[in-house]
Amino acid sequence: MAANAYPPTAPPGQPAWAAALDTRNSAWWQDLVMRVVVMAGGISAILFIVAIFGFIASQGIEFIVHRLDLGALLTGVRWEPTVEPPSYGALPLIAGTAFITLVAMAIAVPLAFGAAVYVGEFARGKQREWLKIGIELLAAIPSVVWGVIGLHVMKPVIQDLFGVQVGLNVLNAGIILGLMAAPIMATIAEDALKAVPDTYREAAESLGATKWQVVWKVVLPHARPGLSAAVLLGIGRAFGETIAVLMASGHRLMIPESIFDSAATLTATIAAELGEAAVGGDHYQVLFVLGMLLFVITFAINLTADWIVRGRRRQA
Amino acid sequence: MADSLSLKTRTTILNLPRHRAPAIEVQDLSLWYGTFQALHDVTLTIKSGIVTALIGPSGCGKSTLLRSCNRINERLGYVSTTGTVKVLGHDVYGPEASAIQVRRHVGMVFQRPNPLPLSIRDNVLFSHRLHAERKATRAEEEAMLEQALREVLLWDRVKDRLDRKATVLSLEEQQKLCIARLLPTKPSVLLMDEPCSALDPEATRAVENLIWDLRGHYSILIVTHNMAQARRASDECVFMLMGRVVEHSETEDMFVAPQKPETSEYIEGRFG
Numbered sequence: 001m002a003a004n005a006y007p008p009t010a011p012p013g014q015p016a017w018a019a020a021l022d023t024r025n026s027a028w029w030q031d032l033v034m035r036v037v038v039m040a041g042g043i044s045a046i047l048f049i050v051a052i053f054g055f056i057a058s059q060g061i062e063f064i065v066h067r068l069d070l071g072a073l074l075t076g077v078r079w080e081p082t083v084e085p086p087s088y089g090a091l092p093l094i095a096g097t098a099f100i101t102l103v104a105m106a107i108a109v110p111l112a113f114g115a116a117v118y119v120g121e122f123a124r125g126k127q128r129e130w131l132k133i134g135i136e137l138l139a140a141i142p143s144v145v146w147g148v149i150g151l152h153v154m155k156p157v158i159q160d161l162f163g164v165q166v167g168l169n170v171l172n173a174g175i176i177l178g179l180m181a182a183p184i185m186a187t188i189a190e191d192a193l194k195a196v197p198d199t200y201r202e203a204a205e206s207l208g209a210t211k212w213q214v215v216w217k218v219v220l221p222h223a224r225p226g227l228s229a230a231v232l233l234g235i236g237r238a239f240g241e242t243i244a245v246l247m248a249s250g251h252r253l254m255i256p257e258s259i260f261d262s263a264a265t266l267t268a269t270i271a272a273e274l275g276e277a278a279v280g281g282d283h284y285q286v287l288f289v290l291g292m293l294l295f296v297i298t299f300a301i302n303l304t305a306d307w308i309v310r311g312r313r314r315q316a
Numbered sequence: 317m318a319d320s321l322s323l324k325t326r327t328t329i330l331n332l333p334r335h336r337a338p339a340i341e342v343q344d345l346s347l348w349y350g351t352f353q354a355l356h357d358v359t360l361t362i363k364s365g366i367v368t369a370l371i372g373p374s375g376c377g378k379s380t381l382l383r384s385c386n387r388i389n390e391r392l393g394y395v396s397t398t399g400t401v402k403v404l405g406h407d408v409y410g411p412e413a414s415a416i417q418v419r420r421h422v423g424m425v426f427q428r429p430n431p432l433p434l435s436i437r438d439n440v441l442f443s444h445r446l447h448a449e450r451k452a453t454r455a456e457e458e459a460m461l462e463q464a465l466r467e468v469l470l471w472d473r474v475k476d477r478l479d480r481k482a483t484v485l486s487l488e489e490q491q492k493l494c495i496a497r498l499l500p501t502k503p504s505v506l507l508m509d510e511p512c513s514a515l516d517p518e519a520t521r522a523v524e525n526l527i528w529d530l531r532g533h534y535s536i537l538i539v540t541h542n543m544a545q546a547r548r549a550s551d552e553c554v555f556m557l558m559g560r561v562v563e564h565s566e567t568e569d570m571f572v573a574p575q576k577p578e579t580s581e582y583i584e585g586r587f588g
Contacts, residue, residue, distance in 0.1 A: 124393055203430040206388050207443035207497065208419035217442075222433050 053295060060288035067282065068289065079253045079264075081273065081283040088286045090293075095255045096170070096263035100245060103174025103259060104238040108182040109231060115182070116189035116230075121215050132190075139183035143244040150176040150248025164260045168250035171259040176248045177238045185234040192226020193219055225308045232305035236298045242267040266290050337405055339364045339505050339535030340385055345399035347380055349392070354380045356559045357399070362552075364504075367527065367536045369550035369567065371543065373587060377559040378539045382507050385537065386422040387415040404504055420447050423498030423534075425508040429490035431482035431497075436474050439482045439493055440464050444500035464499040468492040468526055488519030492526060506530065508538040512545065524549045543583060547571050555579045 057064075076089020119131045154175060155167030162171075196219050204214045220227070242265075250262025251272065270287050277284040340362040347355040355377050362368050370378040383389040385401055387408060400407050408418045420443065431439050440461050444452065452460065461478070465471040470492045474485070482493055491511060498506060508527070512520040527536060528549055540546050546553055546567065553570040555563045555578075563570060563579045574580040581587060 199426070199428065199430040200432055202388065202391065203426070203432055203494075204442070205391060206386060206419055206424040206426075207446065208416050208501070209443075209446055210416055213446060218432055218434075 053292075056288050056291045056295060060285045060292065062280075063282060063285035064289060073286070073289065077255060079269070081277070081286070086283065088282075090266070090290060092253050092255045093264055093266045093269050093290070096249065097239060097265040097267075099170050099256050099259075099263060100173045100177060100249060100265060101235055101238045103170055104177035104181055105231065105235060107175055107178030108185055108234050108238075111178070112182040112185035112230065112234065113189055113227065115186040116193055117215055117220075119186070120190045120193035121219065122211065135183045135186050139187065141180075143180065143241060144247075146176050146180050147244040147247030150244060154248065158260075162260065166250060166260065166262055168248060169260050169262045170249065170256050173245045173249035173263070173265075174259070176244050177241055180241060180244060181234040181237045184237060185230045188230035188233060189223075189227050192223040192230065195226060196222045225311070229305040229309045232301050232308070236301040236305075239301070240267060240294065240298055242271050246271055266294050270294075337364065338362060338402075339404065340537065341400075341402040341405075342381070342384075343400045343402070345381070345384060345397065345401060347377075347384060347389070347395065347397045350394045354559050355384070358559075358561055360554060360561055360564060362535065362537055364535045365532050366551035367531050367538060367549060368552045368554060369546040370537065370539045370554050370556060371541075371546050371582075372556035372562075373582065374541075376556040378554075378556050379509055380559075381556070382509055382537060382539050383424075385505070385507055386419050386424050388419070388424060390415060420501050421503050422505045422507060423495075423501075423503040425491070425494050425498070425506065425511045427510045428514045429487055429494050431485070431490050431493050433481065433483055435479045436482045436485070436493065437461055437478040440497045441500060442497055447501055460500045464496040465493075467499055467530070468496040469522075469529075470496060486519075487515055488522055491515060491519070491523055495523075495526065495530070504535060506534045506536045508536065510539050510541060513541065520545075543585075555582065557582070 073088055073090050074094070075091055076087060077091050078087040078089045079092050080087040115131075115135060119128055119135070123131055150172050151168070154172045157167075158164065158169070158172055159167040200218050200222065201214050204218045205211075209217065245265050246268035249264060249268065251264045251268055252262035253264050253269070254261075256263035270290055273283070274287050277287060338361045340360075342358050342360040342362075345355055345358040346353065358377075358381060360381075370382060372378050380389065384397065385403065385408070389395045389397075397409060399409075401409055403418065403422055407413060408415075408422075432442060434442070441452075441457055444457075444460060462471060462475075465474060470489060473489065474493075482490065485493060491514075495506070495511075511527070512523050515523060524545065527538065530536065531551075538550065550567045553563075553565065553567045554561055555570065555574075555576075557578055563574065563576050565575065570579065571583060574583060
């Protein structure tokens with residue numbers, strides 16, 4: 001601790017400030033410790049990603065190596081894990097996921113972009129702040145609440161409105177997922193609009209463009225990469241959502257042929273079946289393979305979104 | 317001095333249409349940003365077909381006055397005005413006037429060149445496409461495009477890359493493009509807010525020359541910080557201070573024999 005003594009004593013023959021240059025005082029130590037702490041936080045995301053992928057892979061690795069027929073898994077139309085002999089055809093789940101996501105986007109894209117354009121370009125002052133708070137609150141609603149809405153609100157509405165027997169179907173799940181994905185998409189889309197320099201709007205308005213013409217001809221085209229990223233992240237959100245779709249989709253393990261058919265998704269199937277599958281058994285391992293599939297798809301979607309946004313920034 | 321001579325010499329060659337109605341008539345215009353009053357009862361008549369310079373120290377209201385003439389000030393949302401601004405006899409703040417139509421007839425050039433993030437072609441044709449009653453044919457558009465770019469002496473430099481983004485042009489070319497894109501809708505008044513302040517001396521000279529060439533065809537109101545520029549590139553000068561017009565006279569007279577003590581102090585560089 002002698003080295004930390006303050007004021008530092010100069011060795012003979014040296015001026016006092018030369019010793020002071022080598023003083024490791026409390027600020028120096030604090031800096032070191034905090035650097036390590038924040039670095040641990042910073043790289044933890046990467047560590048967790050790697051660890052999670054490693055875990056998922058390890059749980060299914062034996063099946064993947066010895067018995068996986070990827071073609072049969074991806075194109076098989078019968079998902080019957082508990083029948084003898086079991087059949088692991090995931091196409092109904094993949095189709096259900098894709099169909100529900102498609103319906104969700106058809107609902108979320110106009111809603112989210114509309115909200116983003118209104119909040120970002122038209123609303124002013126207090127109104128704008130309130131709307132933004134509203135959107136953030138909507139994004140924070142737990143997914144099980146959305147599931148309940150699908151189960152108890154949307155179901156009778158769909159049955160009455162369309163005169164169908166089954167109210168828990170692709171349409172129901174799509175609506176619920178669309179409403180869930182819209183707030184986060186709106187937030188990202190609004191960020192993209194905000195990044196368009198105001199001088200462009202001013203220039204277009206000075207040329208006699210109406211507000212809507214400015215949005216349509218200048219702001220939206222310029223924000224296109226950010227808007228694409230918003231859509232992709234919304235798709236990722238819809239893909240990964242579990243409990244709300246499980247509750248609203250009817251969870252029928254067959255390929256849906258219309259939006260009024262019940263359907264099952266990859267995530268919901270994992271959630272519904274993992275607890276009942278014997279640990280280490282084929283069924284258990286196949287569910288982990290589905291998990292890897294989901295992981296890879298969402299990872300690809302997010303990377304693409306990131307790549308679009310970055311590519312744009314480099315170009316600008 | 318050589319510059320100022322060359323510009324002024326051409327004045328005499330131009331046959332100015334003196335008979336036209338005033339380009340802009342401002343009557344008792346007061347303007348507030350929230351509670352801050354930026355203009356106090358400004359009354360001013362800008363003649364047609366000439367270049368009028370607005371000069372004065374920072375914050376004197378010259379840009380505010382300029383931006384009131386095409387109502388672009390209203391973008392801010394917290395601006396209120398009293399009084400009238402007439403462009404070619406029409407009250408732009410009147411109950412029937414729409415800011416959109418006003419801006420079609422009153423073009424504006426900004427301090428920093430601000431081409432839209434579109435191609436050179438789409439920039440020039442932007443306002444025409446907004447306002448045209450009938451969609452122009454391809455040939456008509458090409459003709460308009462060439463004429464506008466020729467008028468700003470840009471045609472030869474960009475004719476081979478009309479579909480490139482306008483933002484890749486040099487600042488000087490961008491600013492000329494920003495002038496060119498006003499021309500297809502045939503505006504009568506051009507407002508310029510320190511159009512050369514982001515440019516280097518060479519580019520400044522080029523843009524000044526261009527402004528001087530457009531004179532006569534358009535009535536030009538230009539805000540400038542640069543005394544030398546006001547002197548060499550304007551016919552009349554308006555000196556403003558603290559949101560009021562102090563003096564308005566022919567440029568030669570203002571610089572040779574200013575009437576008000578504030579004007580001479582400012583011109584001599586004692587403040588501002």
